[in-house]
Amino acid sequence: MRWSGPLRGLSRLESLRKQLRDEDAIKEISYALESRTDAYKFTKKPPWLRVKPAGDHRTVSTVEKLRSSLRGLKLATVCEEARCPNMGECWGGGTATIMIMGDTCTRGCRFCSVKTSRAPPPLDPDEPRNIASAVSSWGIRYVVLTSVDRDDVPDGGSRHIAETVACIKATKPALKVEVLSPDFQGNKENISSVVHSGLEVFAHNMETVERLTPVVRDRRAGYRQSLDVLAYAKREQPSVVTKTSLMLGVGETQTEIRQAIRDAISVGVEILTIGQYLRPTHRHLKVEEWVTPEEFDFWKSEGEAMGLKFVASGPLVRSSYRAGEIFLDKYLDQKRSQNNSI
DSSP: OOOOOOOTTSOHHHHHHHHHHHHHHHHHHHHHHHTOEETTTOOSOOGGGOOOOOOSHHHHHHHHHHHHHHHHTTOEEHHHHTTOTTHHHHHHTTOOEEEESOSEESOOOTTOOSEEOSSOOOOOTTHHHHHHHHHHTTTOSEEEEEEOOOTTSTTTTHHHHHHHHHHHHHHOTTSEEEEEOOOGGGOHHHHHHHHTSSOSEEEOOOBSOTTTHHHHSOTTOOHHHHHHHHHHHHHHOTTSEEEEEEEESSSOOHHHHHHHHHHHHHTTOOEEEEEEOOOSSTTSOOOOEEOOHHHHHHHHHHHHHHTOSEEEESTTOOTTTTTTOHHHHHHHHHHHHHHHHO
């Protein structure tokens, strides 16, 4: 083993022990990494990426009911706009992620299939009330609000998001709300508007490791900026659960994945989702590697061992994948009870 010198804040012995633990962990995953498939040589998706249909008649009916409700209120879902592979599973389970502030983004990330424009249509002032009306009639306990970036709006749409959360809570107070938030270019006032809106979970996606951020994301996004957003949200409202997401298969290394997890934990992130990047169209970023289910299983165990409260990790996992599943639902209930007892 090569000694790389003491880490900041640690003695030489503590640094050496930490380095040994890291090297042992890297050895554990070496087999899984070696079994990754080069997506340039094998362009066909591996069998574990085959998407299951919506399911039985009841499930299909639920999907159609939600779709009809959204269309009637002129609402969009990131599930459809971003071509999520889990739409049948999540919608069939009575959960959908609603995309607010329109279906057109002011940014152009190379992995995302959402439409882009420098001047999208104006925000719909009726949207917050329409969303509250829709979700209150679905019989669900958990809803995820995501949005396009609206750099064309002075506050980035933060007040619009906050108003949407407030309308949902006024209509159905028991409904748990997660917001997958833009970065608002790091503006603290805008972040504060969202984090104090009454939501339970504040999510903002790092998307990829630091080295690949300029390649994968729009130039206005940034790895450190995303960490700062998550850190500020946690400082501003400690009772709110913070969450982020990583895509694998775009050229990252195991060391970089581990560092990204460390960075997320260092700013107070509690929930992490990890999934395989899938190329939406031929105009988008190419897939570098197909990551095995075994490696995703490793990162779930490793992330939770490193200190995350919950990790959803799998080839088809996306940032809002099964967001309201039993573990997270119970975790939020526990957090609420603890906050009420203080």
